[in-house]
Amino acid sequence: MLNLLWLQSGGCGGCTMSLLSASDPHLMKQLSNNNINLLWHPSISEESSAQAIQILNDILDDKIKLDILCLEGSLLRGPNKTGLCHMMAGTSTPFIDWIQKLANKSDYTLAVGSCAAYGGITAAGGNPTDACGLQYEGHMVGGLLSEKYRSKKNLPVVNISGCPTHPDWVLITLSMIANDQLSIEDLDEYLRPKFFTQHLVHHGCDRNEYYEFKASASKPTDLGCMMENMGCLGTQAQADCNIRPWPGGGSCTSGGFACINCTAPDFEEPKQTFMKTPKIAGIPVGLPLDMPKAWFIALTTLAKSATPKRLRDSATSDTISNIGNKLDKESKDV
Amino acid sequence: MSNVIAGPFNRVEGDLELKLDIQSNQIIDAKVTSPMYRGFEQILVGKSALDALVYTPRICGICSISQSIACAYALENDQSIKVPHNGRIATNLVLGTENVLDHLTHFYLFFMPDFAKHEYESKSWYADIKHRFQAGKGEALNDILPARTNLLKVVALLAGKWPHTLSIQPGGSSKAVDKYEQIELKNTIRQFKSFLEDITFGTSLQKVLQIQTRSELLGWAQNNQSDFAKFVQLIEENELEDLGKVDLTLMSYGNYYQSAEKTSFSSGVYQHNKLQLLDASKIREYTQYSYLDNTHSGKHPLQNSTEIPSSLDDKAYSWCKAPRLDDQVIEVGAFARQVIDRQPLITDLHQYAKSNVANRVIARMIEVARIALLLEQWVDEFETGNAFYQALDLPDNFQSEGLIEAARGSLGHWIEVKNGKISNYQIVAPTTWNFSPMDDKQQKGALEQALIGTQAIDSQSVKIEHIVRSFDPCMVCTAH
Numbered sequence: 001m002l003n004l005l006w007l008q009s010g011g012c013g014g015c016t017m018s019l020l021s022a023s024d025p026h027l028m029k030q031l032s033n034n035n036i037n038l039l040w041h042p043s044i045s046e047e048s049s050a051q052a053i054q055i056l057n058d059i060l061d062d063k064i065k066l067d068i069l070c071l072e073g074s075l076l077r078g079p080n081k082t083g084l085c086h087m088m089a090g091t092s093t094p095f096i097d098w099i100q101k102l103a104n105k106s107d108y109t110l111a112v113g114s115c116a117a118y119g120g121i122t123a124a125g126g127n128p129t130d131a132c133g134l135q136y137e138g139h140m141v142g143g144l145l146s147e148k149y150r151s152k153k154n155l156p157v158v159n160i161s162g163c164p165t166h167p168d169w170v171l172i173t174l175s176m177i178a179n180d181q182l183s184i185e186d187l188d189e190y191l192r193p194k195f196f197t198q199h200l201v202h203h204g205c206d207r208n209e210y211y212e213f214k215a216s217a218s219k220p221t222d223l224g225c226m227m228e229n230m231g232c233l234g235t236q237a238q239a240d241c242n243i244r245p246w247p248g249g250g251s252c253t254s255g256g257f258a259c260i261n262c263t264a265p266d267f268e269e270p271k272q273t274f275m276k277t278p279k280i281a282g283i284p285v286g287l288p289l290d291m292p293k294a295w296f297i298a299l300t301t302l303a304k305s306a307t308p309k310r311l312r313d314s315a316t317s318d319t320i321s322n323i324g325n326k327l328d329k330e331s332k333d334v
Numbered sequence: 335m336s337n338v339i340a341g342p343f344n345r346v347e348g349d350l351e352l353k354l355d356i357q358s359n360q361i362i363d364a365k366v367t368s369p370m371y372r373g374f375e376q377i378l379v380g381k382s383a384l385d386a387l388v389y390t391p392r393i394c395g396i397c398s399i400s401q402s403i404a405c406a407y408a409l410e411n412d413q414s415i416k417v418p419h420n421g422r423i424a425t426n427l428v429l430g431t432e433n434v435l436d437h438l439t440h441f442y443l444f445f446m447p448d449f450a451k452h453e454y455e456s457k458s459w460y461a462d463i464k465h466r467f468q469a470g471k472g473e474a475l476n477d478i479l480p481a482r483t484n485l486l487k488v489v490a491l492l493a494g495k496w497p498h499t500l501s502i503q504p505g506g507s508s509k510a511v512d513k514y515e516q517i518e519l520k521n522t523i524r525q526f527k528s529f530l531e532d533i534t535f536g537t538s539l540q541k542v543l544q545i546q547t548r549s550e551l552l553g554w555a556q557n558n559q560s561d562f563a564k565f566v567q568l569i570e571e572n573e574l575e576d577l578g579k580v581d582l583t584l585m586s587y588g589n590y591y592q593s594a595e596k597t598s599f600s601s602g603v604y605q606h607n608k609l610q611l612l613d614a615s616k617i618r619e620y621t622q623y624s625y626l627d628n629t630h631s632g633k634h635p636l637q638n639s640t641e642i643p644s645s646l647d648d649k650a651y652s653w654c655k656a657p658r659l660d661d662q663v664i665e666v667g668a669f670a671r672q673v674i675d676r677q678p679l680i681t682d683l684h685q686y687a688k689s690n691v692a693n694r695v696i697a698r699m700i701e702v703a704r705i706a707l708l709l710e711q712w713v714d715e716f717e718t719g720n721a722f723y724q725a726l727d728l729p730d731n732f733q734s735e736g737l738i739e740a741a742r743g744s745l746g747h748w749i750e751v752k753n754g755k756i757s758n759y760q761i762v763a764p765t766t767w768n769f770s771p772m773d774d775k776q777q778k779g780a781l782e783q784a785l786i787g788t789q790a791i792d793s794q795s796v797k798i799e800h801i802v803r804s805f806d807p808c809m810v811c812t813a814h
Contacts, residue, residue: 008348008349009370010370010372011395011810012392012393012394012395012398012497012810013347013348013394013395013396013810014392014394014395014396014398014497014498015395016395017395017396017496017497018395018496018497020439020443020479020482021482021483021486021496022479022483023479023480023483026475026476026479026480026483027479028470028471028475028479038470040344041344041470042342042344042345042349043344043345043347043443043444044344044345044443044469044470045344045345045469045470046447046450046451046468046469046470047344048342048343048344048345048799049340049341049342049343049793049794050340050793050794051794052342052344053342076370076371076372078642079642084625084646085370085371085372085373085642085653086349086369086370086371087351087369087370088341088342088349088369089341089342089343089349089350089351089367089369090339090340090341090342090351091341091342092339095370121377121389121392122372122373122377124377124389125373125376125377125378125379125380125381126376126377127377128373128376128377128642129371129372129373129642131372163392163498164395164497164498219723219725220501220503220505220506220507220508220723220725221506221507221508221509221510221721221722221723241495245490246490246494246495246496247483247486247490247495247496248483248484248485248486248487248488248489248490248491248495248496249487249490249491250489250490250491250493250494250495251494251495252494252495252499252500253494254490254494254509255490255492255493255494255495255499255500255501255508255509256494256501256507256508256509256510257494257499257500257501257508258500260388260500262498268389273382273384273385274384274385274387274388274500275384275385275387275388275500318510318721318722318723319510319512319719320512
């Protein structure tokens with residue numbers, strides 16, 4: 001059995017709420033199937049107060065082995081480096097002190113969600129609580145734990161980013177650990193598990209045909225591609241949200257709103273408004289990853305001139321134009 | 335005897351600490367501490383007005399949609415009349431879904447597991463309850479977790495994902511529904527209803543809502559083996575109606591807009607045995623016992639501000655502010671909502687024993703039955719083919735409020751925008767009301783009052799756990 005301890009600090013608890021939505025089978029079965037024993041989890045366990053603190057102390061005293069430490073939420077170092085923005089209840093001790101000690105005991109340390117990984121939403125604006133991630137501050141290495149930190153299995157903090165995380169991102173990572181198959185090669189440049197960041201949100205987006213013809217949405221409910229006007233970062237965001245449906249079967253783009261690239265460090269401060277695409281001379285700033293700008297412009301011009309009427313109509317409508325009839329009509333037009 | 339500190343309380347959302355003075359096995363004083371502060375109100379200042387839709391849902395992972403809607407309502411300002419009916423219905427559906435899921439998550443995962451604790455080992459019902467509800471292990475998890483995920487199809491279809499959607503916009507919903515999706519929604523809601531009728535209530539929702547009095551409820555539960563009935567069977571033996579009892583002013587902002595003015599659950603204030611109209615302009619936030627800066631204590635949210643002071647005040651004991659309505663300590667939540675909406679059973683329970691552990695839980699479950707029926711009704715109200723969204727021109731300068739009911743009670747957002755940028759954003763969440771510290775007149779918050787007087791040997795007493803969790807606290811919202 002692998003002992004898993006889950007703690008929460010400067011976040012919203014949304015990654016846990018998402019995790020509870022895991023299905024086929026449900027969360028507790030997936031854990032037991034992987035021989036994972038939940039030592040303590042703030043939303044699930046029976047133990048409260050002194051009993052919960054006892055578990056933490058037993059870990060620090062090496063009475064309980066800590067195989068996996070999961071942290072949800074950012075680390076609040078403020079005000080003035082005191083950590084008073086989160087004193088762990090019942091302990092009169094800053095949470096940042098607890099996590100530093102516990103991280104020295106764990107075989108694997110996982111940052112669950114963009115807050116725990118990079119600081120996330122809590123570090124936005126003027127970052128009033130001096131929030132950071134476990135081993136990153138935004139895209140810069142070095143958060144609460146130093147750059148040199150390694151868990152007992154000689155890995156840096158594994159950053160399962162996302163706001164929130166998809167339940168599978170957490171559970172597959174845990175399963176890799178349970179099967180002794182997680183190594184540094186499985187992590188990308190920001191130490192995120194590659195299995196979900198080797199895709200773009202764009203992959204599998206149901207607006208892809210609109211993207212191909214640059215048939216763009218101009219307001220909420222429009223069915224067209226949201227990249228040109230609506231601030232969508234799906235062509236840059238590394239996540240498999242449109243390949244791996246979210247609990248219940250949706251995604252941000254299927255819900256009619258822009259991908260805000262929530263798996264990326266610093267996503268919370270895009271230096272522009274979230275829901276409007278910044279443009280220079282009519283061309284969106286921030287093109288798809290790896291695509292030369294001149295090519296993009298050339299393709300866009302060509303695609304726009306070739307857009308079928310069916311797509312042009314649907315792109316700025318909330319109703320899909322009937323494929324069968326329109327195809328007939330378009331072929332007749334030709 | 336002693337001053338004791340209890341925490342971390344789990345099976346609440348976020349972190350919570352209690353400071354209790356227990357003498358002769360009785361709690362004689364209680365201080366409720368929100369030990370974590372993230373600074374959303376500070377983060378939002380300077381942001382473009384619409385970007386609040388990205389930040390505010392992330393205040394809370396369990397009532398994220400409620401936060402989105404309060405924000406969208408605040409941004410709509412005086413233009414809510416322009417929101418298309420479909421947009422309103424879509425909003426009701428996602429909010430209703432979140433609210434029932436929150437209530438059920440609370441009942442199955444947070445509240446009931448306390449009755450499976452070893453303190454109750456000698457009780458005749460213990461083995462059965464433990465088998466069904468034990469934390470992390472109970473058999474009910476095999477029912478509730480899949481049912482929860484199945485109902486999330488409603489949110490997935492209308493709002494993409496949960497938590498943290500951007501589908502809720504000032505002016506309606508970003509996702510229009512066609513008649514085929516309408517059928518899918520209907521099927522999902524019917525499946526959820528059958529889960530409630532088979533497992534949670536063991537009878538039709540209509541029959542649950544026909545129960546009008548306390549004695550009818552107790553009688554009904556004797557002949558029923560559903561999860562809700564199992565709880566009702568525990569009430570008298572464990573004196574849950576005497577536990578955590580308070581008789582405070584109750585408040586509801588009203589919920590689920592049917593039109594620009596009319597809500598499915600009515601708004602109001604219940605005080606001195608009568609219902610009164612809500613006057614939200616009388617809301618004040620006090621900070622003398624909060625760690626936050628005290629400069630604007632006693633001001634309305636729009637005149638308030640939020641800053642971390644250079645040093646934390648010794649007499650302060652929580653990051654939470656103390657909101658008051660007309661200087662009254664307020665209780666919010668499903669119990670308050672259903673008393674104010676004059677739901678027959680909850681009205682009778684209120685007459686019998688005011689707000690207590692049992693009644694707060696019953697009100698939540700009655701609300702589950704009511705909302706499930708409303709979900710089905712709303713899906714039928716979609717006028718597919720008509721608009722779900724109407725673009726609104728947000729003025730460059732305005733002050734506004736967005737008031738809604740989250741699962742846990744009244745949620746308010748107050749916004750001031752200058753030159754298109756947020757110059758002030760104040761949030762008063764449900765648990766900010768219920769778990770507030772003392773106000774400047776040293777009136778204690780609802781949980782503090784509910785704890786004082788309780789017979790408890792020490793801070794580990796399971797009674798304390800029942801009282802705390804009966805409010806279904808959301809601590810991440812509380813101090814935000």
